[in-house]
Amino acid sequence: MDFSEIIYPRRRQCTAADLSPSVHWAQRHITERSKEYPERLIYDHELLYVQTGDIEVYVNDKEYHATTGALVYFGAGVPHRIKVLKGREANFLGIHFDYFDEHEVARDEDIIVVEPHPGPDQFCAEPRIEELAVPSETPVRIPPASIVASMERVIEEFTLRQSGYEAIVRGYMLQIVVELLRVPSAGATEAPHLGMLEELRQWIEQHYGSDCSNAALAARANWNEDYLAKLFKAAFGLTPNKYVQSIRLREAKRLLRESALSVEEIAGLTGYADLHYFSRLLRQREGLSPREYRRLASVY
Structure with missing residues (x-):
């Protein structure tokens, strides 16, 4: 079957009440200076917040620059890679997630696409909600501080995994997702000043x-x-x-x-x-x- 005409991320028409995000991986990590990652695909979606550093981001062969304070969004099924620019290491907050609790992850490797011809249904969908933004349309943005704070809480809870952490993580992730959808799409941030x-x-x-x-x-x-x-x-x-x-x-x-x-x-x-x-x-x-x-x- 030819999947070449399918556009990723796949969109799912829904309402905000349909959202039930689950977290597959959440971690703070440090990348070496001048480190360049090979191009990859992921089954779910990823948020990467640059705490410190400068990186080049390539999404669907388009280049973006992300520096300290930027939030990078990688959609399911979208080819992407990053390169840490010279000068210093980069520190990130990273979360892999889906919007509809649709992807089972038994190990970290289940996030990354390794098979040669994955079917479109294997990739997590992205919500399309009337009057709200589509996150993948803006791969790099400056997020509200509230999103960053919620990402920190998700990572802390996911790392410590104390009793009941799943419910807490889901609650913070829902806040992050809704705020992402509220952020204006590409072009709307071209405001004076x-x-x-x-x-x-x-x-x-x-x-x-x-x-x-x-x-x-x-x-x-x-x-x-x-x-x-x-x-x-x-x-x-x-x-x-x-x-x-x-x-x-x-x-x-x-x-x-x-x-x-x-x-x-x-x-x-x-x-x-x-x-x-x-x-x-x-x-x-x-x-x-x-x-x-x-x-x-x-x-x-």
Whole structure:
């Protein structure tokens, strides 16, 4: 049978109520400098968030550039490959998933296509919902901080696999999927000032320990504070203050997991002069104090 005329990802007309995403693989990983992966196909869909680094992404022979803070989407059945550019290693958050709980994975290898002529029904479908975006139409985008935060929670739960993790993972994945579908499709992000907004976002990623107040950010862009807040939220889905807090907490959690620095040192490095305020924020977000979070992470 000739499958050459089939367009991937396969689309499935549905409503949001039909979505029931399942996660097949979720992990943080580091790629070597100048590493180039061969072209491949996957049966499911993949989200790849670039925490640090610069990569070239090739999807259906089209080239895209993705740097720190970009989210890459690989659809089921779509040829793709990545290359890490010279200079430094790249750090990723990666999740393989489907939208309709339709793909059984017994081992990691079940995700990658190795057979020469797979049938179209073996590839997971992508939702087509009226008035919502089609994610594969925008292979590289700047995601709202809420998507990144949810990806982190999915990876943490999938890694620790504590009792009931499947339900928690499914809940966070549903949030990610719905937010992806709400993000405007390709072309809709060609708004005025997007270049400056992206510069500000990248500056926050690199200087989250500095003064990232609305006043400081507005001064960098030479804008009014209210105007900055309005544009920033329209572009990234969060106010500047909430975006800054999400980055600071993300980095604080990383340092709690990966470093031997004291809680006081981590709070200072991530922009929290008040240790009690930092502890309160983390407890609100994770339900744990900084020391409890570190202890739980070290169990794995």
